[in-house]
Each structure stands twice: as structure tokens, then as C-alpha cells.
Amino acid sequence: AIAVANNVQVAVMAPTEILAHQHLASFKKYAEMAHMTCAILVGGTPAKERKAILGGLAEGRIDIIIGTHALIQKDVIFKELGLAIVDEQHRFGVLQRGDLTSKGLNPHLLAMTATPIPRTLAITYHGDMDLSIIDEMPKNRIPIVTKVVDEQRLKKVYDFMKEEVAAGRQCMVVYPLVEETEKSDLAAAVEMHANLSENIFREFKVGLIHGRMKKDEKDVVMDAYGRNEIHILISTTVIEVGIDIPNATVMLIEHADRFGLTQLHQLRGRVGRGSEKSYCILVRRNFTDNSKKRLRIMESTNDGFVISDEDLKIRGPGEFFGIRQSGFLKYKIADMVTDGPILRKARKAAFELVKTDPNLNQSVHELIHTRFMSEYQDKLVQVNIS
Template identity: 55%
Template sequence: MHPFLDQNVGKVPYIGRARETILNDMGIATVEDLLTYFPRRYLDRTTIKSIGNLVTGEECTVVGEVVNSVLQQHRRRKILHVTLRDATGYMTLNWFQGHQWIQKVLKPGETISVSGKVDFFRGHTMTHPDFDFVDRDQLNTGMLVPVYPLTQELRKRGLNSRVFRRIFNRLFNQCPPQLPDPLPDDVLHQIRILPYRDALYQMHFPDDEASLKKGWFRFKFQELFMLQLLLAIKKKTIREQKSPYVCSHAGDLIHKLYHSLPFDLTNAQKRVIREIYEDLRSGHIMNRLLQGDVGSGKTLVAAAAAAIMIDNGYQSAIMAPTEILANQHYINFNQLFMPLNIPVALLTGRLGAAQKRESLTHVANGQTPIVIGTHALIQEGVTFSKLGFVVVDEQHRFGVDQRGLLIKKGMNPHVLSMTATPIPRTLSLSLYGDMDVSILDEMPPGRKTVRTRVVTPGGLALAYDFIRKEVRKGRQIYVVYPLISESEKMDLKAAEAGYEELRDEIFPDLKVALLHGRTPSREKEAVMQDFKGGKIHILVSTTVIEVGVDVPNASIMMIENAERFGLTQLHQLRGRVGRGAEQSYCLLVNRKNTEQGNTRLRILEKSSDGFEIAEADLQLRGPGEFFSTRQHGDSGLKIADLVSDMPIMIKARKEAFKLVEKDPQILLPRHRNLLDFFLKHYRDKLDYATIG
């Protein structure tokens, strides 16, 4: 980038070795890292409240001088009381913890800003307020004073906002008038963005609110542009790779498959199969995401694609995230292909040694054209004759993250990733922007909408009566409890207690069974088979995945503590019923019975559109909670927000894809700064793509 930006942060004035270590631990190693350590908020001196005008219960910011601090014993604990004053009066700040270092840094005479909720006890008070050091002269001259995110370690080392402002002031005095801009000139002009150095300055020393907004826009756009550039490069790299598995014809097998079905395909299924066939015959590698609600017919689409591959002499592998779902796919594919004399193999950890050896041999010599299992299918010990097509179920990131592994094995197959989670366009552009997307937006005819109702504690008796009536009709019931990783033990106890209550007190005459993540695999499989066979009336489960087996006879999905689930999860759970011809129901039990919880859950009462629900879920919970980080990773965004910054995302995507179309490897001289920046910050995310 530039010698000034690449300097070690330890050489910056006011840093020193001890502070350098803390900053390094936070990922701040260079001057560039430090300059992009942006304030988390700004004090507007025109909106700071004076102590004499405080109102109990309001959230506000006060600037004053520390008068004294006293550590007092109150019954069993110590409380630090700090007195603050301004020209209009006094107030007390209280801390129940962190006494030593807070008392050490809040010395009499210091001018600080405090933010928090105002209480009243013998005068105005704030408990555990957010605080920072400010300079009186700066408050009198600058409209907007930056406040930086501070860890306890930073505070202990005296690195507060006032010190950061001194550091940045010195840095900008030393900074060259021009810095290399990662964004190309034509993008800057097209979008009307502040140049790099000017934007950095406005982030730390804003002239006014309008200039500050321009600074934030610049860095949000830059972050989203780099993300989209990454996706554009990956997409172009895949598209330009010649596929060794070209399907020159659709073949007879797919027609035989169609004619063997007791129903017609939906128009959406026909459209998506055509899209996939175009990919398979194009000569380029397919990297497609198939989205569709539970029950929309994704499995049949995957089977049709596998049939095309078989007729062209290639193998297909279907990978599921769990053994239960792998077994389900195995059953479904067998039902479809056995009448057509096409063998299907299952490869999971539960197979016996002899059976596994036989399956591996048949897969390796090409005798078995369709293989189903967990994603261990692509690990060591599994070899294929001609694996041309991989279907990945519910592992959304596989198409991007695991492609490198497939390439290393010399396969380079077409990849179809399937998900029953309707992904809002916002997330789709940022997480799957390197993939082509197909959507099944039509349900098979005759499938009835699941009727959904929110149930409060007062309505449980009626709900149980309704369940009993359904069981008398020969129907079966799911009861699902949330299982949140942070409180797994408590949740498990709640599920077990709920199961015992249902079994012993509410439905003592019915067969009730319990499944959870710690149930041994053999027992789990036996319970699921008993439920599917109608031997169990009510199945209590703690996880979504355990109810992955299709049970057309199940007509009620009762979800306990539904307010703890995301709307998208609830919608997916709801899709587990309504598989048969009878009317099905979903009961959302809101134990807390809060107005907020009821309002949120009633979205599901009104809508059965997965994408509409997903958009609402994203708005309510934000992208961080929409997906579990463990399974999907995150977008890597630090400044931009995937929901509120959607308009910026669309602009950034347009410019990034336009640039890659003209300069696929970012080799043009005018893109030199961009290439340097991109390789420095994103090289490790490129996987299999090569640029520069």
C-alpha cells in the first residue's frame, strides 16, 4: 500500500510496547489498522444535557468534572461512588464492580462524558455508565467529538478516547497529503465518494454531520465492494473453468423417471430442471444454489439432474449434514430409481465393514452411479470412477468453502447446494453472490397450508384437548423444545420435564417418546422408525434435525417457548407437518406471553410464504442471528450492515462485477492500488481463485 500505512503501530507516538501488545491482540498491527479503528459514536455538544436539566428514566450523555470517588461497603458488597459536577449541579455515578481500575483512572479534576440511564436516589445518579475522557476546549470548538470502542485492557493502559484523539491528531500531521486509494478513480467518480485520506480524516475529526456521513458511506461502500469483488472473482473463475463432465443430451432416463411418478411436476420444478440442464450442457462448471421451502420438491429436482448425469456416463453424490437425513435421502432416491434398475448406495459411519468395502468398490469402479451419505463422501478413502455431480443438502457454504477440496481430488464436479431456509435477497447477495440461484416458489398441487396459531399459557388446556382429538383420528404429534447452545443443560432439563409431564399427567393413556441430541444413535433410529410406523402418538424432540424424517401422518407441530426461535426456524419446523392429505396445524406456545413475542409470532399466523417470513426475520433479528455462525460463518463485515445498507450493497455489487468483467485478474495498471489492497486483506478468502 504505502510506507506510511505499513509502519508498525509500536512506532506511533503515545503507543509504547505495552499498548502495542494490547493493540496487536485486537488485530491492530500497522498504522493502516489504527487509522481504520473507527469511533463507535460521536458526542454532539449541542445535545449534551446539563445535570440541572436531567429527567429520571431518560438515556442521555452528560459532560462534567470528577469531584471525588469513594469506595463504600454496602451490606455484602462494595460500591464505588463517583461525584460529577458541571455548572448546573452534581450527580453520582455508581459501580458495583471494576472498582480498582475505575477509581484509579477517574481522578479528581478529570473531565469525562458519561452515558446511561438517569435514576434518582438523593439526587440524580447513573449506574455503570459508559464513560470517556474529553477535553473541555475540544467540546467548546468541535461539534462532534469521537468516542472510541474501549476494552478494559485499553482503559487500564490509559488508552482512552482523549489519548486516541491525540494519537490521530499526530498521525494526520505526519500523514502525506495523498494516500493510495484502494477504490479505482472511475468508481470514486461514478459513486461520488470521498477519497481515501479525506474519508479517514472525516471519520476521526468530522467537520460536521454531513461530512461524517460521507466518511461512513465511503467505508461502508469500500467494505461491501471488496466483498462483492471477492464473489465476482470466484464466480468468474468457476464459470471460465472448462467442465470435464459435459452433458450433451438429456437422455431417456429422465423421461422414464417422469413417467414413473404418480403426479406431475410443478412449473417451478420444470423451470429449475431446465436451468440446471443448461449448466450441465454448457461446458462450464455449475455452481448453483437451489432454494425452496420444505415440501417444494427439491429432492425430485436433484434426482432429475442425477438422471441426466447417469445417461451421460457420470456419477452423482448426494451429501446431507446428518446420518438421519442421509438415510431419508437414500429412501427417497431408492423409491425413485429402483423401479428404473439404477442402484443407489448409502455411505455413512454406521455401515458394517464388509458392507462398506463392497459399497466403496462399486463406487470406485462405477457400478453404482448414485451415492448418498454425509460429507465424509469426499474425504480420504472414498474414490469415484467419474463423479460429475455433487448435491449438498442444507450445508449452505459447501459450494464455496469445500470446492477447493473437490478440485484437489481432481474431480471438479458440478455442485448443486440445496437449502430449505428461504434466504432474503440481502443475505443471498452477500453470502452466495458467487453462485447462480434457482428458486422453487411453487408448492405441489393438493398440499394444504398448515394452519398456525399462537398459544398463550391460558390456552394450553384447549390445545391439549385439540391434540387428543387429532390422536383419536389416528394422527401423530411433534412437540419441539428449543435447544440453545449457551443454555443447553437447562434446555435439556426443560425438555425432559415437559416430556414427563406430557407422558405422566396430560396424556398418560398415549404413547409419548423423547428424542434429543444425546440419545444414542441406535435408540434414536428405533424411536424414529416407531414414530414413522405409527407406534408413537407424540414425539418430544429438542432439535430440528431429529424430526427430519417425513411422517405424512403427523398433523400437529407444537413448538414450546416459540418466542426463543427465529421466525425462519419456526417456519422450517412448521414444514415438517402437512406432508399428508389431511389438514395440519402448528401451535406456537409463547410461555412468556409478552406483547412483543406475540406480535412477532403472529407473522407466522398470517403468512406461509418462506421468503416473506425470512425478510421479516432478518429485519427483526439482524444477519448475525439469522444463521448460526458455527455452520455458516459470517459475512466478515465490520462496518456495513447487511439489512440497513442494502442500497449501498447493490451499488457496490454492480461496480465490482462490472470491474471483474473488464479486468478478471485485476491486472490493469489503473487497478494497481486495488490489487495491492485486495491481496493484502482478502488473499486467504480467495480459496481456489487466482488473481494478480
């Protein structure tokens, strides 16, 4: 509202159409009260409607636009974009976030996520991005219990899921692939749906949802799940964001060792949204040191920022001047995680230096200027993208 009152436009980018439509419903409720115009632009927007929206953005008739990657298409032009909001920021690449902010003249940027990517967390450690943390759970929420199990214990897990469904609650089962391939022995959602519905949970209604389904097909499944007509939902990671079913209390993640920490935490967040106690069960089938470390972290905390901190230690911060969002920097001395205060002091000293000699023209700064231009000149485009 403050942005619109200052005669600039607001863009909200979400990773999925489901989440974009949820945001539209929330924004519209308040936008109409404040007499602000609000619209949505996604991949499935009809051509005629899309043309009208593009015209409204270019002429400034639309104050707030909510959308998916459709917002960063070349023909999307704003009259004056002043605030860009990226929800579930970890789902977008550096260049995609940069494409959104490039739609305006240095607009303000708000990045939202429960689990910041290593690159963004590292940028905040350097003091180059302000950080606000919401560390309180919504009212009446109970912390999710997370357990790692081996496949030998699956029968007990299935029995527990039956008890939850019999008590009127719902469950989700996530698989990493849609179908088996010659190169992978991962349990596939489509095949396991047949197995679980015909053999394990015959007395319950078992649904299936995955990314290759058409939007209308997915909507039918999710609507049925929302009405508790589907008791157990088998899915790929398509449910990672934008699914809000307060009655779902059990999340079973197959081959949990194949998922990253961020993805596991996001999937876990699909349960525990109601007042009932909820559970996230991680099935481990591969016993590498890294996978054991990741799953141990998941068992020990529900805090997304603690998880992101551990992810930063495991994967490294990536490139500040490039597009890699993880990977290790070649520091000679500094440690990204433990040397935050020193790094911020170094940053302050660098700002003071540039304040007195913006172009590094003084002879005492000649070596810094030479090295900076030789190593970083071609990478300055990405440095301002969080």
C-alpha cells in the same frame, strides 16, 4: 442421469442418516431403470461395506453416492465427481460444503433448502448463484396455521391436541434441550415426556425421541409413530429434517423464542404433509424484541424464502470470503436487501473490468489490485462455496 451419461459421478449429501436413507430409496427406484449404480455411505456403515463403497467410488463403479458427513472424510476419493448436491444446505457449514466440492475438479453444485442461510441468499442477491424457486405446495396440501401463545394458554392447547388425537390424528411436541442444566431453565424433553405422559395425556400413547438415543432406538420409536401406535411424540430438534408423517397435524414448539427462524420453519414443515388442516403452535416464554420479531414473522408467512429474507435483515449476510454464515458486512453505503439491482450492476462492471485486465496490472487499477491482495488474498478459498 445427464451427469452420469457424461461419465462423471454424483454425490448427494444430507444432514441425517434418516434423510439419506429416504433419498437412497427414491434414487434407487429411478437409478435402476436407467441402469445407474447407487450406494449409501453414512457414519453407521459397517467397515467391510464401507471399504467396498470406497473402492467403487475410486474406480468409478458407483455412479451416485448418497450420504451424510461421511462423504467428506479424507479417505473418500472419487474417480470423477461432476455434480455435488447438498440437501438441507442450511445444516452444513461453509467448510463442510467446500470439502464436498473439493472431491472433484470444479464440479457443478446444487444446494437445496426451504430456508437459505443469510450468506447464500446474499450471494444470490449479488448474482453469483443461480436461483430456482418451487413456490407451489404439493397437491391437496393445506397451508399450515401458525399461532404464537403464552404459557398461560397451554391448557387450551393441550385440550385441542387431545381433540386431534381423538379424531385419529397425531401431534408432536418439540423441546430445545435434552435435560435441565444449572445454567438453563428451558423445559427439557426427557422430563416433560414424563410430565405429559403421566399427567396431561394419560389416555394416549406418548413417545420420546432425542439425539442421544441409539439409531436402533430412534428407528423403533419412529416406526411406531409412523404406524400411529404413538399418538403424541415428544422430541428435541432431531426431527427437524427427514420426518414424513402425513397423519401428524399439530406441532407444538416449546420455548419457540430460543429457536432461529430457519429452525422454526423446518420444524413447522414436519406437519401439514397430509390432506388434513395442520397447526404449528409456538410457545413464547421470553419477550425480547428480537424474539417477538421472529415469532411475528413466523405467524405471518409459510414462505421459506420470505422467512430467509427477513432472517437476512435481522442477522446480516455473513462473510463471502470467510466461513461466517451470518453477521453484518461493513458496507459504507449499500444495503444488502434493498440494493440488489445496484449490487448486480456493480458485479457486472467488475466482471467487465477483470475481462479486460484479468490480473489488474494496468496502472489505473493499481489501487484496486493493492487493496484486493492485502485484504482478500488469504480468503479466496471460501469465495466459491455457496
